[in-house]
């Protein structure tokens with residue numbers, strides 16, 4: 438459904454070309470949950486921004502159902518690590534804002550907003566302001582806001598990176614529930630291999646600078662997944678495999694830096 442075809446990206450820094458992504462190609466199936474991991478600076482966020490249409494690729498094409506994307510679109514919802522909520526709007530106001538340009542009837546907008554507030558477990562907090570919410574609750578608002586116009590693809594860049602371990606675990610379970618209930622395709626960027634494995638159908642390891650696909654690893658662990666899956670042997674074997682790939686890339690990147 439989502440086709441990433443030979444995407445390259447080069448930034449210009451001090452008039453020097455800095456290649457960040459090098460011919461990244463990936464096919465993502467409808468309803469797939471795909472995570473992207475890789476050493477720091479390998480271009481994960483840049484790739485996500487290109488998929489979101491917030492950044493242009495230097496080369497290559499992103500297609501959804503065969504049509505190349507041009508800029509941001511309602512077929513994609515985005516959740517970043519930072520809680521990019523409007524502080525002066527209530528929970529309800531923040532989520533409703535995403536529907537501002539939609540021509541849905543007002544009653545249907547209200548219904549959708551209420552539905553997604555319930556889906557992320559925020560019933561009772563409709564009139565709260567972001568400053569009155571915990572980090573986990575703020576990210577739940579961000580998820581509801583990204584889903585309320587029913588995008589087919591949810592793009593998430595380290596959405597739980599700033600949360601404590603306990604809250605993070607709860608948010609992962611909540612996200613899987615929302616994903617299962619709403620049949621959305623998810624591309625999820627994370628540093629955390631446990632998180633990637635727990636959530637995903639497939640994990641893509643990017644090579645260090647410039648980012649290329651180093652490995653694609655299927656995660657054939659049964660669903661629904663419970664939190665204690667992380668201590669089971671098949672999970673640990675996959676984790677070892679991914680950590681080995683990332684470590685090799687990190688060492689390679691450090692070698693490049695030392696040699697530069």
Ligand SMILES: Nc1ncnc2c1ncn2[C@@H]1O[C@H](COP(=O)(O)OP(=O)(O)OP(=O)(O)O)[C@@H](O)[C@H]1O
Pocket residue numbers: 448449450455457475476477478479480481482483484628
């Ligand atoms: N607008 C920009 N101009 C110049 N260089 C940039 C720009 N955005 C990103 N870069 C560089 O591109 C590289 C990849 O950055 P990116 O944020 O995509 O990596 P990442 O894998 O998400 O990193 P991390 O895991 O540390 O968040 C970095 O070296 C970064 O400095």
